[in-house]
Structures are given as C-alpha cells and as structure tokens.
Amino acid sequence: MTSSLVPSFRRHRRLVATTLTLAIGVFANPAAFAQANPAGWPSKPVRMVVAFPAGGLADVMTRAIAPQLAEALGQPVVIDNRGGASGNLAAQELIRNGNDNHTFMVNVTTLESVNPLLYGARMGFDPSKEFRHVALLANTQLFLIARPNFPANNLKEFVAYARANPGKLNYGSAGNGTTPHIGGELFKQTAGIQATHAAYRGAAPAIQDVMAGQIDFALAPGTVFPSVKAGRLKLFAVASRQRTQNYPEAPTVQEEGFGQVFVDTPFAVYAPSGMPDDPVMRMNREINRLLAQASIQSRFAELGADALPMSPAEVKALVKAEAEVFGPVIKAGGIQVD
DSSP states (O other), X not given: XXXXXXXXXXXXXXXXXXXXXXXXXXXXXXXXXXXHOTTOOOOSOEEEEESSOTTSHHHHHHHHHHXXXXXXXXXXXXXXXXXXXXXXXXXXXXXXXXXXXXXXXXXXXXXXXTHHHHHGGGGOSOHHHHEEEEEEEEEEOOEEEEOTTOSOSSHHHHHXXXXXXXXXXXXXESSTTSHHHHHHHHHHHHHTOOOEEEEOSSHHHHHHHHHTTSSSEEEEOGGGHHHHHTTSSEEEEEXXXXXXXXSTTSOBTTTTTSOOOOOOEEEEEEEETTSXXXXXXXXXXXXXXXXXXXXXXXXXXXXXXXXXXXXXXXXXXXXXXXXXXXXXXXXXXTOOOO
C-alpha cells in the first residue's frame, strides 16, 4: 500500500539477527538534557511498545534507531515487546499504560485497516479513537514465491498452470488475516485461480514449507532473496506498485496483467489519542531525521525494509487507502481469525 502514496525508498534484503537487550539508551548529563529538552519533554525514559517478539523485523528496526533517538531526546529509549493477536496485545498495553506521555507503539497499520473487520467487538477497543499517528517507521514488499520444483518459470506460466489445475494448489501465510493471507486472497481474485489457504504461526514456517515442497506458494518478504538465488525457491513477482531495486528482475503482478495486487506492509509509530501535540511532533521530527540518514536506510535495507519519513497526516492517508483495498478483499474472501 505504501508505494501507492509515496515514492519507494528502495532496498529489501534479508532479516538479520539482533541483540535482545531490554533497553537501549543514552543517559545524558543534566546540561545535555536541558539542551536536548528545552520544553522539558521528555522528562523520563521513552518506552516503545513493539507489537512483535524480540528479534522480529519490527523489533530490529526499532532497535536500529533507538540509540540515536535516545541521544536526540536526552533520555533512554526502552523497548517493550508485546507480540500477539495481530498487534492487538501491544495496542491494549498502550491503552492501559500509555497515559504518561512517554509511551509509544510500533505496530503494523493493519491494526487499523484490517483488525476491526476480523475481530469486531472482540478487539475491545477502537483504534481510530484510541491512537494517533506519529510517524511511519518503514515499509516492506511481499513477493510471490513457489516451491523449487513448481512446473512454471514465470508468473504467466504459474497462472496458466493454476487455471489448468483448479483447486489443486495450496498456499501458506503468516496466519489468518495477516497481510500475506489477504494478499494471497487478492491475487486469487485478480488472477482468477483457486488455491487452498494454510495458516502458519509466522512467515518463517510458511516459507520453510514452500521450500520443502509441502505447499505450493506464498507471499513472502525480501528475506527470501538468498534462498531464491540459491535455487531453493522460485520467485515470480512482487505484490506492489513498483519493482524493488534489490530484485529488479521480479515484475509486479500488475505488469504481468493479473490485477492490482498491492499488499506492502507498513510499520507505523503510534501514540495514545490523548498525548499532546508537542511530544508527538517532536517524535515525528526526530524519527524522520533518522530515517533520512543514509546509514539508517542502508541498515533497514539489510533487513528487507524501506525507511519512509512521513508526517502524521500522510500516515493517516496511507491507512485510509489500505483499508479501502483490504476491506473488500476480506469480505469477498470470507477471511476470519482463529
């Protein structure tokens, strides 16, 4: 979705391991603190509630900017991992304990565009009322991959084979209602093919089963590039408006004539709805300043992500556009959570 609103900031590469320390920060001396915080904010450590486990993409990206962010703010930046329920657990934590004006959240934007449709009243909160947008941390693209012995060598051959064998293919995703699941259903609709969905507990096991030939295909992030280059997977297309410079030979699904399959995965920074404008805009400025740095863009590229500086208003527009695409797909595909 992101690539439909702003130019791509490029580069997707494999997810790498990261330190699992609990807190990252720089304790400034009083003089430096006063200089960094002329208005008195922040007056204590800033907490970032990350909606995914330690070592996951969102966690690694947050930790990548945390040291410089802490230095700029004059306070430590503490990472608090709260994974589960498609981002809902982290959101609930922010609602419960985010009224100190020092707590933020990193979550996928499907928290707003998809989860209310999937969970309904079970969510227990309304994202549009509980949170405000601070910044966009990054975006990732998804790629259509297939088992290495799949009898096709490009997307047109893949679709032709699927149409000739209706109902015989299956595909995996990171779980019901995740972006790879929604993207898979959208691709089935636009390409006019049939395939049975298999929900996994995360992207990695789904990719492993495609690689092992247990399932036929999946939509996966750019972390699969090394396996594709090694011949352990086939890669047919990118489900985005634009090709990626890290794998430019992969056409978009739309280029190949199979519809507007745009399912990028944006990661946003949120604040509680009651947080004043000053800390929200301060965080936006500092995060965007870091995302514009070549070193951060390069680091994110190594993780298979694009650093995307945005204003809160731009993030809001992105979510609105995402909901307009994903909503009909969820309803048409009858997508449900476990």
